Amino acid sequence: GPFFFCKSSSSRHRTRTFVAMQGDGASATTKNNSDLKIPHVLTVAGSDSGAGAGIQADLKACAARGVYCSTVITAVTAQNTVGVQGVNIMPEDFVAAQLNSVLSDMQVDVVKTGMLPSTDIIKVLHQSLREFPVRALVIDPVMVSTSGDVLAGPSIVSGFRDNLLPMADIITPNIKEASALLDGMQLATVSDMYSAAKLLHCFGPRNVLVKGGDLPDSSDAVDIFFDGENFHELRSARVKTRNTHGTGCSLASCIAAELAKGSPMLSAIKVAKRFIETALDYSKDIVIGNGPQGPFDHLLRLKSTSRSCRPEAFNPSDLFLYAVTDPRMNKKWGHSITDVVKAAIEGGATIVQLREKDADTGSFLEAAQACIEICHHHRVPLLINDRIDVALACDADGVHIGQSDMPVRVARALLGPEKIIGVSCKTPEHAHQAWVDGADYIGCGGVYPTNTKENNLTVGLDGLKTVCLASKLPVVAIGGIGISNASDVMKIGVPNLKGVAVVSALFDRECVLTETKKLCAVLTEAI
Ligand SMILES: Cc1ncc(COP(=O)(O)OP(=O)(O)O)c(N)n1
Ligand SMILES: Cc1nc(C(=O)O)sc1CCOP(=O)(O)O
Numbered sequence: 049g050p051f052f053f054c055k056s057s058s059s060r061h062r063t064r065t066f067v068a069m070q071g072d073g074a075s076a077t078t079k080n081n082s083d084l085k086i087p088h089v090l091t092v093a094g095s096d097s098g099a100g101a102g103i104q105a106d107l108k109a110c111a112a113r114g115v116y117c118s119t120v121i122t123a124v125t126a127q128n129t130v131g132v133q134g135v136n137i138m139p140e141d142f143v144a145a146q147l148n149s150v151l152s153d154m155q156v157d158v159v160k161t162g163m164l165p166s167t168d169i170i171k172v173l174h175q176s177l178r179e180f181p182v183r184a185l186v187i188d189p190v191m192v193s194t195s196g197d198v199l200a201g202p203s204i205v206s207g208f209r210d211n212l213l214p215m216a217d218i219i220t221p222n223i224k225e226a227s228a229l230l231d232g233m234q235l236a237t238v239s240d241m242y243s244a245a246k247l248l249h250c251f252g253p254r255n256v257l258v259k260g261g262d263l264p265d266s267s268d269a270v271d272i273f274f275d276g277e278n279f280h281e282l283r284s285a286r287v288k289t290r291n292t293h294g295t296g297c298s299l300a301s302c303i304a305a306e307l308a309k310g311s312p313m314l315s316a317i318k319v320a321k322r323f324i325e326t327a328l329d330y331s332k333d334i335v336i337g338n339g340p341q342g343p344f345d346h347l348l349r350l351k352s353t354s355r356s357c358r359p360e361a362f363n364p365s366d367l368f369l370y371a372v373t374d375p376r377m378n379k380k381w382g383h384s385i386t387d388v389v390k391a392a393i394e395g396g397a398t399i400v401q402l403r404e405k406d407a408d409t410g411s412f413l414e415a416a417q418a419c420i421e422i423c424h425h426h427r428v429p430l431l432i433n434d435r436i437d438v439a440l441a442c443d444a445d446g447v448h449i450g451q452s453d454m455p456v457r458v459a460r461a462l463l464g465p466e467k468i469i470g471v472s473c474k475t476p477e478h479a480h481q482a483w484v485d486g487a488d489y490i491g492c493g494g495v496y497p498t499n500t501k502e503n504n505l506t507v508g509l510d511g512l513k514t515v516c517l518a519s520k521l522p523v524v525a526i527g528g529i530g531i532s533n534a535s536d537v538m539k540i541g542v543p544n545l546k547g548v549a550v551v552s553a554l555f556d557r558e559c560v561l562t563e564t565k566k567l568c569a570v571l572t573e574a575i
């Protein structure tokens with residue numbers, strides 16, 4: 049595309065760089081270990097006035113993924129859905145001042161770069177990263193905006209290659225950017241993308257992700273990931289929509305957010321891709337602007353009335369009637385695990401959890417493998433309580449873990465982005481942490497006293513409501529719930545309470561089928 053005339057601010061209008069003196073020397077806040085450290089991404093990018101890409105997209109993507117995002121602005125663009133009408137590049141000394149302000153004061157986990165429009169700015173960033181090293185550096189080598197306008201001159205290429213690629217944990221070029229970084233190498237096929245990823249790795253980044261969204265006439269979008277040893281082909285269904293402006297930089301900021309939360313690289317990429325695909329699918333019919341390329345809605349998850357969108361691996365409405373099994377009750381009534389699971393599903397259970405606190409691994413796995421067949425035959429998810437190893441061994445749909453079980457981030461790293469992870473939460477803090485850690489839902493209880501779980505704190509309907517209001521995740525209520533009180537539970541009037549989880553109301557009964565049907569009728573009536 050045409051090079052854009054960048055209005056450089058003349059000395060007369062040069063942005064004055066000044067360092068605001070601390071007034072009385074603000075006293076440093078005392079740190080104690082109960083302080084809540086929230087994962088933190090610093091984005092170094094340009095402002096997009098249309099807010100579909102750039103700094104604005106990074107802020108929204110990080111918010112959607114539950115991490116804090118600070119910002120260093122490298123340029124201010126006048127752009128919209130038609131293209132880029134103007135670019136005002138920030139003087140490098142002021143970029144350096146912004147970098148110093150953030151990095152000298154805040155605990156930044158990951159730096160993510162977007163538009164870096166001058167080699168001087170690249171050099172001050174390089175210097176700052178040496179002075180203030182961070183855990184990970186994500187380089188999204190923005191050279192051509194998705195509206196096709198060049199946002200950076202050709203001299204930038206050597207700046208990226210010499211100063212930033214050697215420091216990068218991952219670079220995420222699209223086809224055009226990869227070509228530009230490789231002095232105009234032709235990229236027309238997937239195999240060209242493999243070659244480009246390998247060549248780019250030679251410049252020093254630990255990982256390379258060549259994004260294939262712009263590959264001509266490819267059916268679904270394929271990205272090539274290379275970590276220096278192995279290649280991975282990451283395919284995702286192509287969403288037919290004009291609203292793709294900002295997808296590239298948002299993917300990179302989502303990767304940065306997941307890395308900041310502790311995910312390993314490949315899992316971070318998969319979670320980020322799934323999020324972008326879901327957000328695009330949700331936003332595909334939104335109309336913003338009159339040009340050929342609109343922005344998408346990063347914040348779909350925060351909409352309580354989220355419209356139908358591509359079902360992610362987990363559908364919150366699966367929480368409607370959540371059956372949690374109990375071996376002691378099966379033994380008491382002479383029921384087999386497969387019989388009670390079949391009966392619960394036939395009676396209307398929408399999700400099943402095998403909860404075997406004392407079983408040996410062998411018999412737990414045997415039961416799980418038998419139940420997987422039944423559940424998948426009825427397209428009902430099967431989760432395993434506590435035991436990640438058993439869940440992995442039988443390829444269950446996910447796990448439910450408590451506050452003293454394996455940490456969610458570790459479970460997520462082991463299970464990958466597609467598996468369902470539920471977390472037991474009794475407080476708003478538990479709920480917040482579950483969201484930050486990437487859980488899919490939370491179980492909140494005990495709503496009422498229960499004999500099924502010993503020494504269990506009862507939170508009551510008020511406690512349940514407090515947690516639901518604080519939770520950005522869907523919630524299932526649990527603890528002493530049955531046909532006599534399920535309606536009261538469902539009527540507390542919070543949109544993200546999606547159902548009830550029950551043990552004895554179904555399984556400490558002679559006929560599981562009958563009891564499940566009755567509870568299903570009560571719940572259906574209540575919503
Ligand atoms: C949906 C749901 N919510 C809560 C629990 C409780 O889990 P459990 O392993 O029994 O106890 P904690 O480990 O959470 O203390 C559950 N199983 N399912
Ligand atoms: C497994 C479990 N978790 C709880 C929690 O509060 O997290 S209460 C509970 C037992 C629920 O059994 P019943 O439906 O028989 O009361």
Ligand SMILES: [Mg+2]
Nearest residue numbers: 434449450453
């Ligand atoms: Mg547990």
